[in-house]
Structure formats: structure tokens, C-alpha cells
Amino acid sequence: MSSARPIATTRSASGMPTGRLAVWWVIASEIVIFGGILTSYVMYRLAHDSFAEQAAHTNTWIGAFNTFVLLTSSLMAVQAHKAADSGDGAKAARFLHYTCLGGILFILVKSFEWASEIGRGYTISSSPFWSFYYTAAGLHALHVIAGVVIMFIVAAAAKQYRDLHRVELIGVYWHFVDVVWIFLFPLLYIAK
Amino acid sequence: MIERFLPVASTYAGDIDFVFDLIFWTVGFWFLLAQGVFFWLLVRFRKRDGVRAQYVTGELKSEKRFITIPHALVLVCDVFIVFFAIRVWYDVKQHLPEAQQTVRVVAQQWAWSFVQPGPDGRLDTADDIKTVDELHVQVGTTYHFQLVSRDVVHSFSVPVFRLKQDVIPGRVITGWFEPTRTGTFDIQCAEICGIGHGYMPGRIVIETAEQHAAWMASHSNREIAAASGPAAGGR
Amino acid sequence: MATRPVEIREGHDTPGHHEEPSFFVKYLWSTDHKVIAMQYLFTGMFMALVGGFFSYVFRMQLAWPGESVPLWGLVTPAAYNMLITNHGAIMIFWVAMPVLIAAFGNYLIPLMLGCDDMVFPKLNRLSYQIFLLSVVVLFSSFFVTGGGFGGAWTMYPPLSGEAAYNNTPAGQTIFIVAVALEFVAFLLGGINFVTTAMNSRAPGMKLYDIPMVVWMIVIASIMFMASVGPLVAGAVMLIFDQTLNTAFFDPTRGGDPILWQHLFWFFGHPEVYVVLLPAVGIVAEVITVFARKKLFAYKTVLYTAIATGVLSFTVWAHHQFIAGIDPRMANIFTVTTLLISIPIAEMMFVYIATLYGGSITFSTPMLWALSFIATFLVGGVTGIFLGASGSDIYLHDTYFVLAHFHYTFYPIAIIGTFAGFTFWFPKMFGRHLNETLGKIHFWLTIIAFNGIFLPLFVTGVLGDNRRIPNHQVYPELDNPLMNGLREVATVFLVVMLLAQFVFFYNVVVSLVRGKKAEKNPWKSNTLEWTADSPPPHGNWKELPTVYRGPYEYGVPGRSEDYWPQNVPN
Numbered sequence: 001m002s003s004a005r006p007i008a009t010t011r012s013a014s015g016m017p018t019g020r021l022a023v024w025w026v027i028a029s030e031i032v033i034f035g036g037i038l039t040s041y042v043m044y045r046l047a048h049d050s051f052a053e054q055a056a057h058t059n060t061w062i063g064a065f066n067t068f069v070l071l072t073s074s075l076m077a078v079q080a081h082k083a084a085d086s087g088d089g090a091k092a093a094r095f096l097h098y099t100c101l102g103g104i105l106f107i108l109v110k111s112f113e114w115a116s117e118i119g120r121g122y123t124i125s126s127s128p129f130w131s132f133y134y135t136a137a138g139l140h141a142l143h144v145i146a147g148v149v150i151m152f153i154v155a156a157a158a159k160q161y162r163d164l165h166r167v168e169l170i171g172v173y174w175h176f177v178d179v180v181w182i183f184l185f186p187l188l189y190i191a192k
Numbered sequence: 193m194i195e196r197f198l199p200v201a202s203t204y205a206g207d208i209d210f211v212f213d214l215i216f217w218t219v220g221f222w223f224l225l226a227q228g229v230f231f232w233l234l235v236r237f238r239k240r241d242g243v244r245a246q247y248v249t250g251e252l253k254s255e256k257r258f259i260t261i262p263h264a265l266v267l268v269c270d271v272f273i274v275f276f277a278i279r280v281w282y283d284v285k286q287h288l289p290e291a292q293q294t295v296r297v298v299a300q301q302w303a304w305s306f307v308q309p310g311p312d313g314r315l316d317t318a319d320d321i322k323t324v325d326e327l328h329v330q331v332g333t334t335y336h337f338q339l340v341s342r343d344v345v346h347s348f349s350v351p352v353f354r355l356k357q358d359v360i361p362g363r364v365i366t367g368w369f370e371p372t373r374t375g376t377f378d379i380q381c382a383e384i385c386g387i388g389h390g391y392m393p394g395r396i397v398i399e400t401a402e403q404h405a406a407w408m409a410s411h412s413n414r415e416i417a418a419a420s421g422p423a424a425g426g427r
Numbered sequence: 428m429a430t431r432p433v434e435i436r437e438g439h440d441t442p443g444h445h446e447e448p449s450f451f452v453k454y455l456w457s458t459d460h461k462v463i464a465m466q467y468l469f470t471g472m473f474m475a476l477v478g479g480f481f482s483y484v485f486r487m488q489l490a491w492p493g494e495s496v497p498l499w500g501l502v503t504p505a506a507y508n509m510l511i512t513n514h515g516a517i518m519i520f521w522v523a524m525p526v527l528i529a530a531f532g533n534y535l536i537p538l539m540l541g542c543d544d545m546v547f548p549k550l551n552r553l554s555y556q557i558f559l560l561s562v563v564v565l566f567s568s569f570f571v572t573g574g575g576f577g578g579a580w581t582m583y584p585p586l587s588g589e590a591a592y593n594n595t596p597a598g599q600t601i602f603i604v605a606v607a608l609e610f611v612a613f614l615l616g617g618i619n620f621v622t623t624a625m626n627s628r629a630p631g632m633k634l635y636d637i638p639m640v641v642w643m644i645v646i647a648s649i650m651f652m653a654s655v656g657p658l659v660a661g662a663v664m665l666i667f668d669q670t671l672n673t674a675f676f677d678p679t680r681g682g683d684p685i686l687w688q689h690l691f692w693f694f695g696h697p698e699v700y701v702v703l704l705p706a707v708g709i710v711a712e713v714i715t716v717f718a719r720k721k722l723f724a725y726k727t728v729l730y731t732a733i734a735t736g737v738l739s740f741t742v743w744a745h746h747q748f749i750a751g752i753d754p755r756m757a758n759i760f761t762v763t764t765l766l767i768s769i770p771i772a773e774m775m776f777v778y779i780a781t782l783y784g785g786s787i788t789f790s791t792p793m794l795w796a797l798s799f800i801a802t803f804l805v806g807g808v809t810g811i812f813l814g815a816s817g818s819d820i821y822l823h824d825t826y827f828v829l830a831h832f833h834y835t836f837y838p839i840a841i842i843g844t845f846a847g848f849t850f851w852f853p854k855m856f857g858r859h860l861n862e863t864l865g866k867i868h869f870w871l872t873i874i875a876f877n878g879i880f881l882p883l884f885v886t887g888v889l890g891d892n893r894r895i896p897n898h899q900v901y902p903e904l905d906n907p908l909m910n911g912l913r914e915v916a917t918v919f920l921v922v923m924l925l926a927q928f929v930f931f932y933n934v935v936v937s938l939v940r941g942k943k944a945e946k947n948p949w950k951s952n953t954l955e956w957t958a959d960s961p962p963p964h965g966n967w968k969e970l971p972t973v974y975r976g977p978y979e980y981g982v983p984g985r986s987e988d989y990w991p992q993n994v995p996n
Binding site for chain 2: 503507508577578579583584585592593594678683721723724725727749750755758761765766773776777779783786787789797800801804805808809812816818821822824825888890892896897900904980981982983
């Protein structure tokens with residue numbers, strides 16, 4: 001889409017940038033996907049008391065730490081957006097790299113946590129709770145990984161002062177990933 | 193209308209047929225009216241030389257009338273249908289009259305088995321009468337049925353009762369029927385349940401009190417069912 | 428940008444350098460919305476043939492059970508289940524959606540909105556490629572050990588979740604993966620439809636100047652996006668149940684099979700309207716042109732479509748009245764289901780009212796559009812029987828249901844497509860279809876269609892259950908009347924399928940020898956008719972500007988009875 005962009009892409013009859021519309025579309029469709037899985041989880045949770053006992057085996061502290069990591073990385077994304085708005089591509093790229101770092105740390109902590117849980121015998125096939133635990137968090141982790149990859153690409157362009165509007169777009173997406181975790185954390189870790 | 197082709201053999205079958213007929217005549221009237229107007233317009237306004245189409249926006253109140261009035265009438269019909277549909281639904285599915293007999297219906301790939309209490313009148317005792325693919329019931333008696341499945345989702349369908357209820361593994365679903373005439377009729381599975389889905393025909397035998405008592409006597413203390421053990425949702 | 432009226436377009440390649448792209452780049456790797464539309468259209472038509480062939484095989488089995496079917500052989504129960512499952516899935520996911528939404532959406536949205544392409548052309552190409560991949564994946568499921576999945580297109584667990592129950596260890600997973608890929612393709616496609624319609628309209632085109640079919644495709648895309656999410660989550664859960672031994676839907680370990688039904692129908696019911704809306708949009712375009720009439724109450728049509736879309740999210744459990752849900756829930760869903768009859772009935776009234784005062788030409792596209800209204804009415808009114816909980820107790824899962832939804836889907840997916848295809852054929856290919864062959868094809872198809880499904884209403888009321896390979900197993904279903912009706916339906920199906928050869932012959936002959944089409948053969952108002960037939964890459968040399976709504980036919984005081992959107996005055 002670099003050299004021969006159709007005129008359609010440059011129009012803005014609604015007054016909203018097309019890229020932002022597209023990102024909101026993606027996020028809306030993701031919200032219903034996560035909404036589906038979380039609603040299912042809540043229905044099961046209400047129907048089965050056994051979920052509470054099994055949830056007690058999750059590690060709230062690791063979950064809380066990861067929440068902190070993600071929130072901090074979101075802050076970095078905000079800073080990157082600010083820098084991009086003022087036209088400072090290099091600074092935006094730097095902050096995006098900090099955000100990526102947060103994402104990578106999140107994934108590392110997550111792998112450590114899962115490894116220890118699987119080591120203790122709680123696997124995805126142990127019970128409906130653990131099925132939900134790994135599926136929902138795994139789906140979220142996939143989004144974190146995808147976000148990190150895209151962010152590296154956007155940062156590389158931003159460094160050369162190209163496509164700075166994309167810094168905002170990936171930031172919006174990253175906030176969404178963050179918000180999903182804000183829902184997952186209490187549901188999977190705290191509600192015991 | 194259905195009763196002309198299919199016997200009516202339960203207390204509520206007639207009610208369900210009534211809802212069917214009610215809807216049939218209500219929507220049938222609307223359907224014919226709409227099609228009539230439609231085809232009349234096609235003939236009346238076919239292209240003719242020198243006649244130009246009219247300019248009608250449909251935004252004026254006098255024009256919108258042709259939409260809003262039918263709209264309101266459809267709403268009235270809907271309310272009417274909803275009322276009768278829910279009344280029958282309540283009677284068949286939502287309320288449970290006092291049971292005179294209870295029968296457990298066990299669905300599995302690909303057979304029906306039926307457990308009825310023996311002389312002691314209770315299920316899950318040694319004298320239970322178990323049958324496969326054949327359910328014997330007594331006319332004029334209110335039955336509760338408990339539906340359980342051993343494997344996948346099935347559906348317990350008795351057309352002459354106009355009764356259909358899915359059988360869900362892991363649950364016991366209770367419903368009722370009261371046979372009103374004697375005879376032998378079909379029990380079908382109405383939910384796809386694997387490659388044998390089309391080949392699990394059951395029969396329901398509705399008997400008079402004397403016949404039923406004789407049948408009970410001949411089956412007491414005799415385990416016929418191939419399926420053994422207390423029926424439960426487990427595999 | 429929106430005010431810049433004139434733009435000079437060169438090809439996508441380096442400007443000013445006209446090198447003919449290779450066949451591969453031009454037709455298979457293109458980002459041109461028209462080429463992608465054709466890819467979707469022809470893939471969809473091919474899949475329709477596959478789905479049609481499947482229906483031929485199982486209808487032969489139903490009419491003459493146990494006999495060898497020509498071109499297939501004996502129909503085993505496993506094959507029967509695989510055929511009905513894939514017939515349903517193919518016709519909805521791989522025919523109705525690609526043709527109505529993707530093909531017509533891709534073709535019409537940029538042309539009707541007066542822009543040169545979709546907003547994200549590469550995303551558009553990617554969407555088709557994923558769709559094509561889903562087709563390949565689906566086909567591969569037919570050839571693996573155990574054969575294709577046979578647990579119905581609704582995939583109810585535990586039957587679908589456990590190979591021991593469905594006997595298709597590989598087919599079950601491949602089937603769901605194929606469906607999931609198809610969802611991804613359409614989620615990506617939806618981005619383009621919505622953003623293009625919102626942002627890339629021609630200068631001067633206000634919201635109420637958008638042709639109805641574009642509105643309908645946009646609303647349908649939004650509905651699809653909003654409804655499919657839970658099922659995507661459900662598909663992931665079901666695949667994990669199959670492969671990782673999770674316990675989401677396994678009742679023996681605390682899972683709940685009913686959850687899947689909710690996730691499925693929460694998508695499944697809006698899906699009906701997702702494919703319905705584009706079809707009624709096409710019909711709106713066709714009847715206004717051939718009745719030379721302004722669409723009666725444009726805003727009412729739009730609002731009824733939106734109302735239908737919103738309401739359709741509240742009716743899903745009418746598919747589950749007797750599925751073991753709380754019986755009190757059925758009362759709520761009976762009310763919402765009957766409520767949805769109101770906007771849909773109103774939409775049909777509007778279309779009928781549009782004909783009033785018109786000057787109706789019975790061309791082939793018009794015949795298709797009119798037959799859509801006539802047959803869809805049958806589907807609409809028979810839905811009342813099923814939405815009303817009291818009568819659904821008996822009719823649920825009978826052939827009455829089957830006939831009902833074929834009377835909705837057939838008008839949508841087949842009749843609507845033919846209406847659109849014959850209407851826009853001159854624009855798409857620059858030549859006219861043969862009108863006589865078109866009418867022969869129309870009458871054969873429409874008579875045969877009614878001949879198939881009217882008898883099935885009767886067998887359904889008499890007790891035929893769905894998805895049973897041989898009804899004669901049941902004494903109550905084995906009588907001369909019902910056997911006769913089943914044979915009638917099958918004979919008409921064969922006639923209907925054979926009639927499609929007339930269509931394909933017509934298309935091929937017309938492509939080669941058809942009368943050349945001018946820019947605007949139907950004297951239509953919308954923007955696509957101001958481009959060349961067929962439109963070149965980039966569609967227009969100068970992108971058009973819009974001055975009025977799309978349905979200004981027969982405006983008093985003008986010499987012509989039409990008034991194109993792009994003509995200043």
C-alpha cells in the first residue's frame with residue numbers, strides 16, 4: 001500500500017481517519033470474541049462452586065505483577081503517541097520499544113507461571129476451570145505477541161519518520177490488549 | 193389440520209394442533225392478501241406505451257399510511273398468536289401436573305431404553321421393568337418422563353403426542369404426557385446423534401388399564417434391557 | 428480531499444508506464460476490487476455446484492432409499508450425514524456469504540460510492556486468499572481417514588467434540604478450522620466494506636444518497652462482526668475439546684453442551700439476516716430500475732433494516748425451545764421472534780408499495796427480483812409457526828423447518844444472486860445476457876424450486892424428521908402419500924439442477940457473442956452505470972460527484988424518466 005494508494009484511501013467523508021476506523025473495527029470484533037469466552041466463563045463460574053477452589057491454585061502475585069507490567073507498557077504507548085503527535089519519530093520509536101519490552105516481559109513471566117502450574121499437574125485438560133484459564137489467557141497472550149511484533153515494525157518506520165499516524169493506531173490496540181487483561185486478572189486470579 | 197393425517201393421542205396434542213391452525217389461518221390470510229396485492233400491482237402497472245411512472249416518495253403521511261396500517265395490524269396478529277402460543281407452551285412444558293406414573297427414558301447411540309417402576313411403584317429398585325425400543329404406557333394416566341442421555345444429544349419425539357424434547361447428557365429433563373387413546377405409535381429421535389441417527393425407531397404402546405396390568409405382570413422381575421446398571425448421565 | 432472533484436488515475440504500477448501485467452498478477456494476485464469480486468463470485472458459484480450436487484445425492488437417497496445413486500453409488504449413513512452437514516455449511520458459508528456479501532459488496536461498494544477501489548486493497552486480496560484457503564481446507568476434510576464431518580452444520584457437542592461419537596476423527600477438526608478461516612476472511616473483508624462506505628463516498632454523497640444495497644451490505648457486515656465473535660471463541664473451545672481434551676462441552680467433566688448451542692445460535696440467527704440484507708438490497712436496486720419508481724420511503728427501509736439487525740440479536744434461543752433450556756426463557760424468545768416479523772413484513776410492504784404507480788418491465792433481472800418477494804413471503808409467514816413456542820413443540824426439527832428456511836435462504840442466496848448477476852452482468856462483462864435463455868432458466872428454476880419445497884412442508888407437518896437417511900424405517904412415515912411427496916421433491920430438484928446448465932450456457936455464449944452493452948443499458952441512476960462497461964482499473968478517469976439520491980425515477984417536469992446521481996441538474 002505504499003506507492004499506489006487508491007484515492008479511496010485518502011478520502012475521509014466521515015471526518016475520522018480511515019486507519020482509526022479500521023483499528024476500531026478490529027477491536028470491536030475482538031471485544032465480542034473475548035466477550036464470548038468471558039461470558040461463558042462467568043456462566044460456568046456461577047453454576048459450579050468447584051471453580052473457586054481451583055482458582056485458589058493460581059498465583060495472584062504473579063498475576064498482579066503482570067498487570068503492573070502491562071499497565072506500565074500502556075503508559076509508554078501513550079508517551080509514544082504524544083511524541084508522534086509532536087512529530088518526534090525517534091522518540092516515538094524509543095517509547096514503542098519500551099512498550100515492546102513490557103510485552104516481552106509479560107510473556108516471559110507468563111511462561112514461567114504456566115510452566116510451574118503445569119509442573120504441579122494443572123493442565124488445560126484438568127477441569128473446565130483450567131481449560132478456561134489456559135484458553136482465555138493463551139488467546140490474550142497471542143494478542144500480546146502479535147502486538148509486540150507489529151509494534152516493532154511500526155517503531156522501525158517511525159524511527160525514519162514514516163507513517164507516524166500508525167503509532168497512535170498500535171497504541172489503541174495495545175490499550176485494548178491491556179483492558180482485556182484487566183478483565184482476565186480478577187476473573188481468573190482474584191475471584192476465588 | 194394435522195389431526196386429519198396423524199392421530200391425536202395426548203391431552204395437549206389438540207391444543208398444539210389448534211395453535212397450528214390458528215397461525216395457519218391468520219398468516220394464511222395475510223399471505224394471500226399480500227400476494228394478491230402484489231400480483232394485482234404487477235398487472236395493473238405493467239409497462240404501457242405513453243404511460244409514465246408516477247413519482248411517489250413514500251415520505252408523505254398520506255402515503256405512509258399504506259405501510260403503517262398493515263404494520264399495526266401485523267402487530268395485533270402477533271400479540272394474538274403470542275398469547276395462544278405461550279398458553280399452550282405453559283401447559284405442555286412449563287407446568288408439571290401431579291404424576292400418577294413415572295418413566296425414565298434413556299437415550300444412547302442408537303437405541304431407546306425405558307425404565308418403569310415395578311410393583312413397588314418406585315424407580316431405581318430391584319423390581320424396575322426395563323425395556324428396549326418399546327415403551328408401554330396406560331391410557332388416561334398422567335406420566336412424568338425423565339430424559340437422560342448416555343452419550344450425545346438426542347431428542348425424544350412422539351408425533352402422536354405432538355411432543356418433542358431434547359435429551360441432554362449430564363442433565364435429567366422432566367416433562368409430562370397423558371395418553372388419550374390406545375394403539376401403537378412411533379417414537380423418533382429428532383436430533384442428529386451420529387451415523388445411526390436414522391435407525392433408532394422406538395415404539396410406544398398405549399394400553400388399557402387391564403392390558404397394561406397384564407403386561408406389567410408378565411415383565412415383573414425380568415430384566416430385559418440390554419443396557420444395565422442405574423441409568424445416569426455418565427458414559 | 429473530499430472536495431477535490433477531479434483526479435487522474437494511472438494504473439497501480441508505476442504511473443505513466445503502461446505495461447500489461449501478467450495473467451497471474453492481473454487475475455490471481457490483483458488488488459482490484461472488481462477482480463476480487465469476480466474471484467469471490469466464481470468460487471461461490473463453484474461451491475454452489477458442489478452443494479447442489481450433495482443435495483442431489485441425499486435427495487435421491489431420501490426418495491429411493493438404499494438404491495445406488497447415479498454419479499455417487501450407495502449412500503451409507505456416514506456419507507449421508509457428511510453430505511447434509513456439508514451441504515448446509517457450504518450453502519451458507521461458502522455460497523451465500525461470498526456471493527452476496529463479498530462478491531456484490533466488493534464489486535458494488537466502490538462503484539456505487541464513486542471511488543476507485545476499496546480503502547485497503549491488499550487487505551481485500553488477503554481476505555479472498557484466506558477464503559480460498561478455507562475452501563481448500565474444507566475439501567481436504569472429505570478425503571481424510573473417516574471422511575468428512577457428519578454432525579450437522581450446527582456442530583452440537585458432544586457429538587462434534589468426540590471422535591468416538593461422530594466417527595470422523597480428522598474430519599471434525601478440519602471442518603471447524605475451515606469454518607473459522609472463513610470467519611476470519613469475512614472479518615477482514617468487513618473492515619473494507621465499512622470503512623469504504625463511511626469514508627470514501629463521492630463528494631456530495633450524503634448518507635441518504637447511498638444506494639440501498641450498499642447500506643444493506645454495510646449493516647450486514649457490522650452484524651456479522653458483532654455476532655461471530657462468541658462463535659469464534661466457541662470454535663476455539665470446541666477444537667480444544669477435540670484435540671487437547673479440554674472439558675468445555677464435556678458433560679462428564681463439568682462442561683455444558685448447551686453452552687455451544689447458545690454460542691452457535693447467537694451467531695446463527697443474525698447470520699440469516701446477514702445474508703438476507705444484501706439480497707433485499709439487490710432487489711431494491713432492481714425493482715426501482717424496472718418499475719421506473721423511486722424507492723417507497725427510503726428511510727423506512729433503512730430503519731427497518733437496522734431494526735431487524737438489532738432485534739436479530741435477541742431471538743437466537745428460538746432454535747433451542749425444546750433443547751433443554753429453561754422453559755420460561757421460551758416465552759421471552761417467542762415474543763422477540765414474533766416482533767422481528769414486524770420490520771421484515773414492513774420491508775416487504777415497502778417493496779410491494781414501490782411497485783404502485785410504476786411502469787413495470789418484466790426483464791430477467793426483474794423477474795428474479797419479483798420472485799424474491801413472492802417466495803420470501805412464503806418463508807416469512809411459515810417462520811411464524813416456528814417462532815411461536817406452542818406450535819414449535821411439534822414442528823421443531825421436522826421438514827417443515829427445513830422447507831421454511833429453504834424458502835428464506837433460496838430466495839436470498841439463489842434468487843437474489845441471479846437477480847443481481849443478471850442485472851449487473853452488462854456492467855461486469857460489457858455484454859448482455861440472452862433474454863430468452865434467461866427467461867427459460869428463470870421459469871424452470873422457480874417452478875422447480877417451489878416443486879421441491881412445497882411437498883416438504885407437507886411431509887414435515889406429517890412428521891418427517893430432519894437428517895434421517897431413510898424415513899421408511901418409521902412405520903408412521905412409510906405411506907404412499909409421504910413417499911410420493913418425497914419422490915416429487917427429488918424429481919423437481921433434478922429438474923432445478925439441470926436447469927442451471929441453461930444458465931451456464933447462457934453465460935458462456937453471451938460472454939463470447941452477446942450484444943455489446945453500453946454504459947447504462949437499464950437507464951439507471953446509480954454511479955456504477957456512469958463507468959465504462961466493464962469498468963477499467965481505477966473505474967473512472969474522473970471520479971464522479973453526487974448531486975442527489977439514487978432513486979429519482981419519473982421525476983415530474985423532466986424529459987427523461989431517470990436522473991442520474993452524478994448529473995448536476
